[in-house]
Amino acid sequence: MPKNSNSIVSANPETLKSLENLGLRIRANRVAQGWTIKDMADRLFCSQNTYRAIEAGKPTASIGIMANALWLFGQIDSLNALAPVPLSANSTIRVRKSKTKPTAGIISDDERNF
């Protein structure tokens, strides 16, 4: 994601750690399939370096390649379970501006509603 990628450098440590672990699990899945990194790159139509970024948990990697890797593993259903819709989701699609100013990456405990 080019141009002023400050969205990555300011990602919180917990997120970065989760991405690293995700990369390790994807790697484990690849190994379980008996596929090399080259095999994966060929199946994903990307370079080995790009796929390696996925396994390394680099936040700059694209969702598409990651999702396609999951599909190759037959785990697209685990992707469908990601980010479940909260019960508190009401029908009003449109949202008015929030009164409380965004704290830019930090959610106060009383602000998080669950």
Add this chain to the structure above:
Amino acid sequence: MPKNSNSIVSANPETLKSLENLGLRIRANRVAQGWTIKDMADRLFCSQNTYRAIEAGKPTASIGIMANALWLFGQIDSLNALAPVPLSANSTIRVRKSKTKPTAGIISDDERNF
């Protein structure tokens, strides 16, 4: 993911559909929080257009922003549940070249082991 992005155009339809649905769920989460797109962009340190790409399910969006969005929703645990390690994963990390040539995105039924 710049330079000859043929990994996206050749992503299979099922993957693309899952990404679209994921975008919709992320949107639902945002709405449930009562946050605008601008709010999200501010919290994620990215532009509104970039975050909009996430909600639109564009495969080119980066993992980092998506993961950070999940974190903002307090759903980092759902990310940790992504791509579980298969039971058949043996301890041998290193993988020898697979005899069967990769079919580039298509897994035969007997090749998929679960």
Add this chain to the structure above:
DNA sequence: ACTTAATGTTCATTTTATTGAATATGATTT
């Protein structure tokens, strides 16, 4: 009805993710 806010679309510019190649290291096979 008018105003304001949120979303959305488009586009030129800029930063950078991806690529491919080269090289090195470690592990397996013969």
Add this chain to the structure above:
DNA sequence: AAATCATATTCAATAAAATGAACATTAAGT
């Protein structure tokens, strides 16, 4: 031991993702 294979690292070149601004549209509030 030699050869082969898989992984890993580095780097210049380049295609494109992200940006920001402008403008349009739609919905909510007064």
